[in-house]
Amino acid sequence: MEFFLQQCVNALQWGSFYALIALGYTLVYGVLRLINFAHGDVFMVGAYLAFFVSTGLLAPEGLFGFSRELTLALTIPLTMILTSLVGVTLERIAYRPLMRKGAHRLYVVITALMCGLILENGNLALLGASRRTLPVLLDKNVYHIGGIAVTNLKLMVILAAVLVFLALHFIVTRTRMGMAMRAVSWDRFALPLMGIPLDRVVVFTFVLGSAVAGLGGMLFAMSYPVLEPYMGAMTGWKAFIAAVVGGIGEIRGAFVGGFLLAFVEVMVAAFLPSTFRDLFAFSVLLFILWQRPTGIFGKPLTAKI
Amino acid sequence: MRRYAINILLCAAALALVGLAQADMLDKYVLTVITFMGINCIFAVSLNLVNGYMGEFSCGHGGFMCVGAYVGSLLSVAFFTDSKLFGAPLFAPELAPFLFPLVLLGASLAAALAGLLVALPSFHTRDDYLAIITIAANYIIISIVENIDAIGGPRGFSGMKKAVNAMSDFADCPWMLIWTLIGVAVCVMTVYRLMTSTYGKGVSAVCQNEVAAEIMGVDTNRVKIMAFMVSSGLGGLAGALYAHVYGYVNAQSFNLLKSTEGLVMVYLGGMGSISGVLMAAVAFTLLVEALRFVIPWLNDGLHALSLLPAGYELSQIWKWVIIPLTLILLMQFRPEGFLGNRELTQVFPRLKRWITLK
Amino acid sequence: MPLLEISGLTQRFGGLQALTDFSFRLEEHELVGLIGPNGAGKTTVFNIVSGFYRPTAGRIVFGGRPVNGLKPHRITALGLARTFQNIRLWNDLTVLDNIRLARYAWLGYGFWSAVLRTKRYRRAEKGIEAKAREVLEMMKLTDCAGELPRNLPYGLQRRVELARALAGQPRLLLLDEPAAGLNSADVEDLIRHIRWIYDEFKLSIWMIEHQMKVVMTLCQRLTVIDFGCVIASGTPEEIRNDPGVIKAYLGDETL
Numbered sequence A: 001m002e003f004f005l006q007q008c009v010n011a012l013q014w015g016s017f018y019a020l021i022a023l024g025y026t027l028v029y030g031v032l033r034l035i036n037f038a039h040g041d042v043f044m045v046g047a048y049l050a051f052f053v054s055t056g057l058l059a060p061e062g063l064f065g066f067s068r069e070l071t072l073a074l075t076i077p078l079t080m081i082l083t084s085l086v087g088v089t090l091e092r093i094a095y096r097p098l099m100r101k102g103a104h105r106l107y108v109v110i111t112a113l114m115c116g117l118i119l120e121n122g123n124l125a126l127l128g129a130s131r132r133t134l135p136v137l138l139d140k141n142v143y144h145i146g147g148i149a150v151t152n153l154k155l156m157v158i159l160a161a162v163l164v165f166l167a168l169h170f171i172v173t174r175t176r177m178g179m180a181m182r183a184v185s186w187d188r189f190a191l192p193l194m195g196i197p198l199d200r201v202v203v204f205t206f207v208l209g210s211a212v213a214g215l216g217g218m219l220f221a222m223s224y225p226v227l228e229p230y231m232g233a234m235t236g237w238k239a240f241i242a243a244v245v246g247g248i249g250e251i252r253g254a255f256v257g258g259f260l261l262a263f264v265e266v267m268v269a270a271f272l273p274s275t276f277r278d279l280f281a282f283s284v285l286l287f288i289l290w291q292r293p294t295g296i297f298g299k300p301l302t303a304k305i
Numbered sequence B: 001m002r003r004y005a006i007n008i009l010l011c012a013a014a015l016a017l018v019g020l021a022q023a024d025m026l027d028k029y030v031l032t033v034i035t036f037m038g039i040n041c042i043f044a045v046s047l048n049l050v051n052g053y054m055g056e057f058s059c060g061h062g063g064f065m066c067v068g069a070y071v072g073s074l075l076s077v078a079f080f081t082d083s084k085l086f087g088a089p090l091f092a093p094e095l096a097p098f099l100f101p102l103v104l105l106g107a108s109l110a111a112a113l114a115g116l117l118v119a120l121p122s123f124h125t126r127d128d129y130l131a132i133i134t135i136a137a138n139y140i141i142i143s144i145v146e147n148i149d150a151i152g153g154p155r156g157f158s159g160m161k162k163a164v165n166a167m168s169d170f171a172d173c174p175w176m177l178i179w180t181l182i183g184v185a186v187c188v189m190t191v192y193r194l195m196t197s198t199y200g201k202g203v204s205a206v207c208q209n210e211v212a213a214e215i216m217g218v219d220t221n222r223v224k225i226m227a228f229m230v231s232s233g234l235g236g237l238a239g240a241l242y243a244h245v246y247g248y249v250n251a252q253s254f255n256l257l258k259s260t261e262g263l264v265m266v267y268l269g270g271m272g273s274i275s276g277v278l279m280a281a282v283a284f285t286l287l288v289e290a291l292r293f294v295i296p297w298l299n300d301g302l303h304a305l306s307l308l309p310a311g312y313e314l315s316q317i318w319k320w321v322i323i324p325l326t327l328i329l330l331m332q333f334r335p336e337g338f339l340g341n342r343e344l345t346q347v348f349p350r351l352k353r354w355i356t357l358k
Numbered sequence C: 001m002p003l004l005e006i007s008g009l010t011q012r013f014g015g016l017q018a019l020t021d022f023s024f025r026l027e028e029h030e031l032v033g034l035i036g037p038n039g040a041g042k043t044t045v046f047n048i049v050s051g052f053y054r055p056t057a058g059r060i061v062f063g064g065r066p067v068n069g070l071k072p073h074r075i076t077a078l079g080l081a082r083t084f085q086n087i088r089l090w091n092d093l094t095v096l097d098n099i100r101l102a103r104y105a106w107l108g109y110g111f112w113s114a115v116l117r118t119k120r121y122r123r124a125e126k127g128i129e130a131k132a133r134e135v136l137e138m139m140k141l142t143d144c145a146g147e148l149p150r151n152l153p154y155g156l157q158r159r160v161e162l163a164r165a166l167a168g169q170p171r172l173l174l175l176d177e178p179a180a181g182l183n184s185a186d187v188e189d190l191i192r193h194i195r196w197i198y199d200e201f202k203l204s205i206w207m208i209e210h211q212m213k214v215v216m217t218l219c220q221r222l223t224v225i226d227f228g229c230v231i232a233s234g235t236p237e238e239i240r241n242d243p244g245v246i247k248a249y250l251g252d253e254t255l
Helices: A002-032 A039-059 A068-100 A105-127 A151-174 A176-186 A198-223 A231-246 A251-272 A276-293 B004-020 B028-053 B060-082 B093-119 B127-147 B160-170 B173-196 B200-206 B212-213 B221-247 B256-269 B274-304 B316-333 B349-353 C042-049 C072-077 C095-101 C111-116 C120-137 C153-166 C182-199 C211-217 C236-240 C243-250
Strands: A142-145 A148-151 C004-013 C016-026 C031-037 C057-062 C079-083 C173-174 C204-208 C221-226 C227-236
Touching: A002 A068, A002 A148, A002 A151, A002 A198, A002 A231, A002 A251, A039 A068, A039 A198, A039 A231, A068 A105, A068 B316, A105 A231, A105 B028, A105 B127, A105 B256, A105 B316, A142 A251, A142 A276, A142 B004, A148 A151, A148 A176, A148 C079, A151 A176, A151 A198, A151 C057, A176 A198, A198 A231, A198 C057, A231 A276, A231 B127, A251 A276, A251 B004, A276 B127, B004 B173, B004 B349, B004 C111, B028 B127, B028 B200, B028 B221, B028 B256, B028 B274, B060 B093, B060 B127, B060 B212, B093 B127, B093 B160, B093 B173, B127 B160, B127 B256, B127 C042, B160 B173, B160 B221, B173 B212, B173 B221, B173 B256, B173 B274, B173 C111, B200 B221, B200 C042, B200 C095, B200 C111, B212 B221, B212 C072, B256 B316, B349 C236, C004 C042, C016 C042, C016 C227, C031 C211, C042 C057, C042 C173, C042 C204, C057 C211, C072 C079, C072 C182, C079 C153, C095 C120, C095 C236, C120 C153, C153 C173, C153 C182, C182 C211, C204 C211, C211 C236, C221 C236, C227 C236, C227 C243
Parallel strands: C031 C204, C031 C221, C079 C173, C173 C204
Antiparallel strands: A142 A148, C004 C016, C004 C057, C221 C227
């Protein structure tokens, strides 16, 4: 039982990572009907940016020689801002010109896939294969609650995911910008006629998604400090599965899907050889898409004749 | 006679190629590149059936190549060689040149069956969601292969070289080149004949208006199964050839990167154009091989001009930055690829006088 | 025996009752109309009959065979063809190919025949080609056989769609608003054309149409539905004077 609960805590942590990335996939898909396949790599970029920012700020080697607490406090917003810049740049130079030309949606998806490859391999080519380690920014505290060990970092990750979810939910359902985002997903062409600036809504969406991915990348790097260029690929795919399982385009879906997938994975890894983990994750995806093609929260599609 | 000019020319070119290889006048490296060019042609043309003609976005074609590669390898090891896995050969090794098509056929059939993994969900699912299913299928296939320890798991599988050697023992020919050329011919003929028949045009009908297709009497589910199975089956053929050329297979060589290569070739050539995709497959293979030389030159050149910081070397990884970048630029400036959805004979109608297609 | 017999057809979409207890009979070689205000459920009837929706309740017998639950392509093979409200042609295939594909249900060969170019394949394709050319000739479309439908003017596209439906040699042709988007001169043409098809091909036609002129001049019988229920049926003359129909079309206050 204790073992099971301990695994649940691990699942919650992984679920938080998946949810943080999945939210970005879902936001962009919800607004543009575009699968931003580069998003997993934006997460990786977030982790690297967190590394550069924190080593730059931290004493003793850093330029500024800040204390750990201050570095942590500054790295979080800086990473989020810088990562969102990366996301917006992708939108600006790769996706927007294509969408303007009215290219087929698949072309934009392929472009996104290629952007992801460029981010991964460009990183590897520029920074080399040496692995980087994020400096320790948070002293590890282990709390024991009835035989289950929980670190403060894990709590922070889970808390961050919940807070981000609540914040995004608020933005999308309660603010003017959120209303505009939902409007874009309904009818992109009617929007300018209603006086809503399409480009600003799209940029805002990418800022939100990438900033959240940046946060996820940073928290991931704090939990698993060794960074490598392909770290975003697999995690990104998994997060994407989570988004789809929940019903892509639905914020609740990304959140629930993230935890669901993490739970399946952690339990498979706990009771079966860990090599079966990916097999199960992808089989779950295949099965859900087969049986319920629009995910848990997605609305079923109907053909109109 | 004139109507067959290009047909004859192509056959002569293939024969000349085999002849050159036979006479050892081709560099071993050049020979390998040409063989891979052929394999890429099969891979791309088969993917084109789904991505071009059917208008679905399959990005897991590498998975079917993987099935073909493994099944082909296992069959030829079981058929012609003495192995730990299967024991004594089922057939005399001297029969290898005659029974090798059986190996290829078995590999294709197995890959076609694996295609059902995507074909069945495609009844209810289209577009993005189907794309995701294909990716999942790719990962699932790789993951299954890696979890079967008997065929090497993540270490890969080898032993097919002995079967190729058995063929060479029978007669000293560039066997893999010959099989690849035959494979290309079979693949192109299959797709071309299929897509010019009313039966195959059902695929285009499903692509362009599924509702109309169903109402006008096209069994859309059957068409989807057929298209996915033919496509994955031919992908498996490419895989089986690949495995025998290399003499070693590893599931990870058929991951999403391989599938992406296929996508690059199809979109470079033009969706739904066999000749365009063939051109693209050749061009792509040449580009990848050229980068192998260009990157070191570029590195030396930039260092000579001191444009690069000392201690930083341009590595071959840049290849995987340049290739995606090429595709992105292509999507921006020439999204229809080389030929769009037209064939060479439609772009240059006068070619029709010189070629006979049946 | 009637060609088409529908009894007690009911269709619910979620909470919406799109069609309630719809019954209908159509004899061999009859030309009848289905009319009603927008959203009355006319196209839903066609969609159910052609197999696209599975009805919640009811029974459809076509040519003596129960067809509810059959997939659309199976029903087509039994001799039913239809056109669509908004034209649905295969825009990247030539007009000739569009017509040829209408013979898909009677292809008579399979994958291996196509790839190996067997005798059976060649014979079948020859037959299909001849049939397609014949239909094009009859519909005066021979000149645009090699064109892509999307490059044709709207009126011709409509005619191609009609030709495609006829290429399957249907016993029953469903026309979903054939006059939509045509001007009054074209409508005159269309009326003549449908009449000609009806006489020439000896088939039954069941049409949905909003333009009263078309249905009143062509149809021998009319069925009127509103909110998914049949409110009247009879000859055009009877329908014209039916107070229930006038109410449905014009509203209460005009009475």
